Amino acid sequence: MDVLKVARPVAVSGLGDVPYPLSDPAGVEALLARCPVAAETPLVEAEAIAVEAGVAQVWVKDERGRMGLASFKALGAAHVIARHGAEARGRTYVTASAGNHGLSVAAGSAAFGARAVIYIAQTVPDAFAERLQEQGAEVRRVGETYEAAMAAAEMEAQAQGWHLLSDASWDGYTETPLRVMEGYLVLMAEAIRQMPVAPSHVFVQAGVGGLAAACAVLARAAWGDAPRIVVVEPEAAPCLRDSVAAGRVVTAQGPVSIMGRLDCKVPSHIALKGLARDADAFALITEEEAQVGAGTAMVAGLASTPSGAAGLSALLAVDDAGRAALELTAESTVLCVLSEGPET
Incomplete structure (x- = not known):
C-alpha cells in the first residue's frame, strides 16, 4: 500500500470557481424524516478487525441497510x-x-x-x-x-x-453534484452522533470522491483538526491522489479494477477541492489488498465488496512506514465506512 501524507490545505489550480462541499445536513435530514423507508444505519464496533489492525478500536458505519438499496448512495x-x-x-x-x-x-x-x-x-x-x-x-x-x-x-x-x-462535477457542472454530495452528509452526521469518542483516524474510500469529501467536511466541523483523514483509492484509479500530488486536476491511468465502484479515473472537482483542504493523506491499495480486506471483513460479519470494504482494507494493509506517517498506534480509534452490501 502506498501512502501520500500531505500538509493541509493543498493548493490545486483550476478550481477557483468550484464550490466547496456543503456542510449542513439539516435540510436533508428534514426531508428524510418524511420518508417512510428512511432510517439511521448502525455504527458497529469491529473488535476482531481492531486486533488484526493493531489498534485500540475500529468503528464501522454500516451502510448495507440504507433505504433498501444496500448502499450510502441512496442518500444522494x-x-x-x-x-x-x-x-x-x-x-x-x-x-x-x-x-x-x-x-x-x-x-x-x-x-x-x-x-x-x-x-x-x-x-x-x-x-x-x-x-x-x-x-x-x-x-x-x-x-x-x-x-x-x-x-x-x-x-x-x-x-x-x-x-x-x-455525482461527479466538472467545469460548468456543479449545482446538481453539490446537492448529491449534500445527501451523503447524513451518513457522517449519524456517525458523529453515534461515536462514543472522537476518532483519531477516519479511513474512507473514494471513486470520484463525493463520499470522502462529504465525510471529511463534517468530520472537520465536528472534531476539528484532530482526526487524521485518510482517503483510500484503488492503485489502478488514483485520480484524487494524483491530482493532489500534481496540484491540478489529473486524469489517472490504470487498468480496470476489481473495486468497480471506485474505478474512476477523473475526480469530481468539488470533491477534490474539499479533500485538498480537509484530507491528511491519500492511500492506494492493490487488488490483492482489497480482496484480502473484503475477506477479513466478511469473516468479521461485515460482508461487502472490495469497493465497499476498501477503507477497512487500507487499515489492514498499512505497513510500518505507513503507520508512522499516519501516526497510527495501538491506542488509535479508527472510523471506517462499509459503503455497500455484497453483490448477489
Whole structure:
C-alpha cells in the first residue's frame, strides 16, 4: 500500500470557481424524516478487525441497510429528485454509474413519477444492470470505462433536453453534484452522533470522491483538526491522489479494477477541492489488498465488496512506514465506512 501524507490545505489550480462541499445536513435530514423507508444505519464496533489492525478500536458505519438499496448512495441522487418534488414528474433523469448511484437515480425517479436512463460501461456486471432494471431504469451500455459512459450520458442529456444527474462535477457542472454530495452528509452526521469518542483516524474510500469529501467536511466541523483523514483509492484509479500530488486536476491511468465502484479515473472537482483542504493523506491499495480486506471483513460479519470494504482494507494493509506517517498506534480509534452490501 502506498501512502501520500500531505500538509493541509493543498493548493490545486483550476478550481477557483468550484464550490466547496456543503456542510449542513439539516435540510436533508428534514426531508428524510418524511420518508417512510428512511432510517439511521448502525455504527458497529469491529473488535476482531481492531486486533488484526493493531489498534485500540475500529468503528464501522454500516451502510448495507440504507433505504433498501444496500448502499450510502441512496442518500444522494434520490435526495436531489425529492428536492425537485412535483417538478420531477414526467422528467427524464439520465446519468452514468459505476455502481450504486444509478440505483439511487432509478429509485428516486420511480418514487416521483420520473423516468431514469442509466449509462454503464461494458465492464459493469450483468447482475447490477438487472438491479437497475428492477428499479424501473432503462439501461444503456457504452464504452469500457465509467468516463466513456458519462460522456455518452452528458451528450444524450444535451441532445434530448433531459436532466443530467451526476455525482461527479466538472467545469460548468456543479449545482446538481453539490446537492448529491449534500445527501451523503447524513451518513457522517449519524456517525458523529453515534461515536462514543472522537476518532483519531477516519479511513474512507473514494471513486470520484463525493463520499470522502462529504465525510471529511463534517468530520472537520465536528472534531476539528484532530482526526487524521485518510482517503483510500484503488492503485489502478488514483485520480484524487494524483491530482493532489500534481496540484491540478489529473486524469489517472490504470487498468480496470476489481473495486468497480471506485474505478474512476477523473475526480469530481468539488470533491477534490474539499479533500485538498480537509484530507491528511491519500492511500492506494492493490487488488490483492482489497480482496484480502473484503475477506477479513466478511469473516468479521461485515460482508461487502472490495469497493465497499476498501477503507477497512487500507487499515489492514498499512505497513510500518505507513503507520508512522499516519501516526497510527495501538491506542488509535479508527472510523471506517462499509459503503455497500455484497453483490448477489
